[in-house]
Amino acid sequence: MLLWINGPFGGGKTQTAHEIQRRLPGSVICDPEHAGFGLRRMLPPELRGAGGGRALVGDFQDLASWRQGVVEVLDLTLSRHDGAVIVPMTVTDSGYFAETVGRLRELGHDVRHFSLLAERETVLRRLRERSYGNLLPYAAGKGSVPRRESWAVEQLDHCLEQLSEPEFAEHLWTDHSTVPKTADRIAVLAGLTLRPNNEGALRTRLRQAKIGLKHIRFD
Template sequence: MLVWINGPFGGGKTQSAYEIRRRLPGSVVCDPEHVGFGLHRMLPPALRADFQDLPAWRRSVYEMLDLALTAYEGTVIAPMTVVEPAYFREVVGRLRERGHDVRHFALLADRETVLRRLRERGFGHAVRLFAGKDAPLRRESFAVSKLDHCLERLRGEEFAEQVWTDRLTVPQVADRIAAAAGLTLAPDTDQALRGRLRRTWTGVKHIRFD
């Protein structure tokens, strides 16, 4: 099974994906964003626009996920924002046509909730720590600029199933996704501090400077 976790930038996709992986033995996270970063590095900086607009990205993500789903026995989890219906069909639609069991979830929240999470999430503070307090948080700025568009698009029927996360913790979001997908997660035994440290470390590991 592929569990595709969609949602606005800063909506909790990566945290939810790694929470599921932590509590679902044999599962693996395959992040389509890595393909985009690799393609960007091959291009001159002036040509590095939205990598989802590159047919090579959509084709590569489809092929890599098709390989993982064909050759790997465990559940595959893909945290990735995709809001263009044509791009969604080109990747998720093709995987379904190929016969793979794809469960899609769009994590949604009120605009103010997402903005608060963007302000609080770890990489912003880490960027200031390592690059200086005046360093531009390019990814945060990009996330804010795309927020309204993402929230509007992801309410559409083609992006069902939607999960509203305003009043849910990360473990609760993982529980909700797993239940809808028919997956059984191990109980969440983290105490509050340990869980917060774990999620902070997950955020730090996914800091990008390019």
């Protein structure tokens, strides 16, 4: 089974994926973002927008090689790996969704898709927490979002609007849900059984901060 966890940037996809992987024996995370950033880094700096120039490729999902490569790798993984495969990845374009999630279903794989949704202010708060590792004070001001998250903020309204469409179901509203509870809901809907969450609040906060820091992107 493949669990595709969709949602706006900063919506909790990565944290939820790691929570499921932590509590579901035999499961693995396959993050298509690695392939996307790798393809962008193949371009010379000036062609990927470094130094203020115009990026030749603004979104790596626009590359057919990314969409095709993601399907190829996930198809191979699902064919050879016995456990669940977890994919945290934002996809809002209907065509690209069909070329990835739809194509994997056409290949005969059991793909369960979930869109994590939340109110705009909730996502903005999570973006601030993500950037500061969920532990540091908001040095730049309570309501500000760090510059490195500006692209995510620009895409936020579009993401929330698109992912609310019926084709991107199952929809899970997470404003008042913790990451462990969201993971529990996904597991129930997918017919999976997670190990009990016996982790204390402090340890959860530290672990999530570590995950958040590891996934900060600077390019």
